[in-house]
Amino acid sequence: MATLTQARTRPVVAPTRTQDRHHRGALRWVVLAGCVVVALLMLAPFGLMVMNAFKSPADYSTHGPLTLPSSLYFSGLAKFWSYVDFPVKLWNSIWSSAAVAVLGTLLSLLTAFAIGVGKVKGRVWLVAVFLLANMLPQEVLLYPLYTMAQKVGLNNSPWSIVVIFTVIQAAFGTYLLASVLGTFPKALLEAAQLDGANSWRVLWRVVFPIVRPTLSVLMIFFFIWTWNEFFIPLVMLTTPDSQTVPIALASLQGDRMLDVPTLNAGALVSLVPTLMFFLFFQRTLTRGVTAGAVK
Amino acid sequence: MSAPTRVLRAARRRQAVYWLYLLPGVLALTAVIIVPFGLNIFYSLHRWKGGLSPMHWYGLGNYADLLHDSAFWGSFRNSVWMIVAMVVVPTLIGLVLAAVLFDHVGKNVGSRTASLLRATYYLPQIMPVAVAGIVWNWIFNAETGALNTFLRDIGITSPPNWLGSPGTALPAVMLVLVWVQIGYPTVIFMSALQRVDPELYEAAELDGAGWFRRFQAITVPQIRPETYVITLTCTIAALKVFAPIYVLTRGGPELSTLVPSYYSFLNFFDKSKVGYGAAVATVLTLVIVAVATVIQVLQNRAARRDEEGL
Numbered sequence: 376m377a378t379l380t381q382a383r384t385r386p387v388v389a390p391t392r393t394q395d396r397h398h399r400g401a402l403r404w405v406v407l408a409g410c411v412v413v414a415l416l417m418l419a420p421f422g423l424m425v426m427n428a429f430k431s432p433a434d435y436s437t438h439g440p441l442t443l444p445s446s447l448y449f450s451g452l453a454k455f456w457s458y459v460d461f462p463v464k465l466w467n468s469i470w471s472s473a474a475v476a477v478l479g480t481l482l483s484l485l486t487a488f489a490i491g492v493g494k495v496k497g498r499v500w501l502v503a504v505f506l507l508a509n510m511l512p513q514e515v516l517l518y519p520l521y522t523m524a525q526k527v528g529l530n531n532s533p534w535s536i537v538v539i540f541t542v543i544q545a546a547f548g549t550y551l552l553a554s555v556l557g558t559f560p561k562a563l564l565e566a567a568q569l570d571g572a573n574s575w576r577v578l579w580r581v582v583f584p585i586v587r588p589t590l591s592v593l594m595i596f597f598f599i600w601t602w603n604e605f606f607i608p609l610v611m612l613t614t615p616d617s618q619t620v621p622i623a624l625a626s627l628q629g630d631r632m633l634d635v636p637t638l639n640a641g642a643l644v645s646l647v648p649t650l651m652f653f654l655f656f657q658r659t660l661t662r663g664v665t666a667g668a669v670k
Numbered sequence: 671m672s673a674p675t676r677v678l679r680a681a682r683r684r685q686a687v688y689w690l691y692l693l694p695g696v697l698a699l700t701a702v703i704i705v706p707f708g709l710n711i712f713y714s715l716h717r718w719k720g721g722l723s724p725m726h727w728y729g730l731g732n733y734a735d736l737l738h739d740s741a742f743w744g745s746f747r748n749s750v751w752m753i754v755a756m757v758v759v760p761t762l763i764g765l766v767l768a769a770v771l772f773d774h775v776g777k778n779v780g781s782r783t784a785s786l787l788r789a790t791y792y793l794p795q796i797m798p799v800a801v802a803g804i805v806w807n808w809i810f811n812a813e814t815g816a817l818n819t820f821l822r823d824i825g826i827t828s829p830p831n832w833l834g835s836p837g838t839a840l841p842a843v844m845l846v847l848v849w850v851q852i853g854y855p856t857v858i859f860m861s862a863l864q865r866v867d868p869e870l871y872e873a874a875e876l877d878g879a880g881w882f883r884r885f886q887a888i889t890v891p892q893i894r895p896e897t898y899v900i901t902l903t904c905t906i907a908a909l910k911v912f913a914p915i916y917v918l919t920r921g922g923p924e925l926s927t928l929v930p931s932y933y934s935f936l937n938f939f940d941k942s943k944v945g946y947g948a949a950v951a952t953v954l955t956l957v958i959v960a961v962a963t964v965i966q967v968l969q970n971r972a973a974r975r976d977e978e979g980l
Contacts, residue, residue: 403774403778403779406770406774406775407774407775407779407783409770410767410770410771410775410787411787413767413791414787414790414791417790417791417793417794417849417852417853418790418793420794420802420805420806420809420849421793423805423809423816424805435814439814439819440814440815440816440819441816441819441820441823482694482695482698483695485691485692485694485695486691486692486694486695486696488688488691489688489689489691489692489695490692492688493685493687493688493691493692494685494688495685495688495689495692496685501692501696504699505699507959508699508703508704510906510958510959510962511703511707511955511958512909512910512930512931512951512954512955512958513910513912513931514912514930514931514934514935514947514950514951514954515706515707515710515948515951515952515954515955516702516703516706516707516710517935517938517951518709518710518713518720518938518944518947518948519705519706519707519709519710519713520702520706522709523706538702539702541698542698542699542701542702542703543702543703545695545698546699546703549695573687574687574688574691578691599796602798603798603799605798605799605800605912605913605916606912606913606931606935609916610939620798621798621799621800621801622800624798624800624801624804625800625803625804625916625917627804628804628807628917635808635814638804638808639805639808641804642801642804642805645798645800645801646797646798646801649796649797649798650796652796653796657789
């Protein structure tokens with residue numbers, strides 16, 4: 376505020392009206408042009424990827440990466456699709472991410488209900504532990520989890536990913552939901568209790584309907600985060616039939632058999648599911664990003 | 671039995687029920703996070719090649735060895751560069767982009783254009799990091815990559831081998847990370863700006879404050895909570911960064927892009943020095959917790975100062 380008062384005392388040079396408007400008009404377009412240039416720079420890698428995904432290897436080697444394909448070539452896509460057995464990876468990614476989204480949200484809700492509504496003793500410490508669990512680098516859990524998964528026979532199974540990420544995502548979900556439920560209107564809870572509702576009924580008939588929007592945002596986040604997860608799946612899933620989409624794509628790197636158009640086609644195909652998901656849920660998501668930030 | 675004790679006991683019973691809801695979460699957390707965390711510390715006190723090979727008690731030896739390991743120190747030096755690329759630069763650019771989109775494009779051109787641009791900036795954020803890394807790896811390729819083809823087209827005869835030489839690999843990785851990160855602060859700052867009372871701007875404008883002055887005196891202090899959230903989450907992410915390094919450079923060339931997480935991974939699986947890798951991971955955890963605590967304390971202090979100021 377101090378700077379504001381300073382500005383007030385300083386003599387203000389008022390520019391003449393018309394000059395100002397001209398100046399502003401020009402500036403407006405310069406600024407817009409700047410924003411568009413940044414947008415183009417952000418899009419450039421996507422553009423290059425799409426351009427070269429539909430180019431034949433011969434076309435690529437004669438004309439290089441910067442030209443449009445002389446004719447549309449779909450064999451790169453087909454080659455990638457069969458080479459990595461894409462439907463298997465896609466299915467692994469879909470069902471494991473979906474399972475984490477559902478189970479992680481459920482686990483978050485149960486734990487946060489005990490902390491936020493049940494006000495169990497030591498809840499401040501509990502929240503701190505969950506927050507800390509979310510902060511841990513995965514490297515610190517990796518080797519023990521790897522040996523544990525081998526012992527119980529979950530290595531090379533997407534189920535290991537489901538178990539691990541349900542807990543990791545739920546740690547974040549609990550932290551977020553506990554603070555939301557901590558401010559849950561008391562009158563509603565008391566009214567339900569007077570009606571003789573037990574805690575299970577309160578959870579599903581009173582709390583759940585009200586926090587459902589938050590839960591759906593959490594579910595979308597959990598799905599995308601698990602889908603994009605790289606480090607733990609890379610170590611846990613070494614057999615081709617257990618891998619997820621990002622791991623399959625990364626394993627192609629350095630494969631001399633593969634040409635650049637096929638690699639770009641692979642990148643494009645691997646991006647499509649998340650892109651569709653994003654466009655589908657864009658509204659919910661931007662709301663979610665905002666909600667998380669202001670907390 | 672008197673009435674008050676019955677009420678008290680009923681209340682306690684009601685509380686006890688909630689422990690049942692806590693049970694699955696606490697059990698799962700113990701099995702997947704607390705026990706592995708403890709085991710990792712246990713491993714770090716041993717010399718162990720991993721798997722079925724015998725473990726040898728080494729005490730704090732691994733940690734002592736870290737002190738003399740130049741690769742370890744180098745990896746943390748690179749972490750500072752990761753923070754520059756994932757926190758400092760994107761936050762500054764994101765702040766400017768958000769302010770320009772909100773103040774200028776949103777009001778003078780149209781909110782449609784503003785949200786379209788915002789979505790464009792956010793696009794790299796939804797891309798799986800592995801996919802982004804593979805595309806960038808090819809763009810940076812010395813021979814056939816798009817960047818060097820472009821540079822040769824405009825007359826530069828011997829463009830650098832971006833990811834292949836120690837001098838350029840780190841800046842190239844940083845560029846990719848900036849590209850990935852920009853959308854996150856931009857989106858959050860744009861929603862933060864909607865929270866700021868427009869009357870503040872109107873008053874300042876009447877006082878003759880120019881755009882930059884208003885930005886500096888109103889916008890920046892008003893959106894400080896969001897700035898802290900971004901700083902905290904992105905700094906933790908920068909300290910943990912793994913996937914971009916794995917798909918772009920694998921820590922090379924000559925360890926010039928080595929980061930702590932990749933170094934512990936390298937020790938676990940390439941060098942079969944599990945105890946040593948576990949020690950690196952433990953130190954990384956301590957650093958992350960310390961940095962997060964410092965940021966949180968600074969935020970609390972700033973918030974308190976704000977309250978007193980008002």
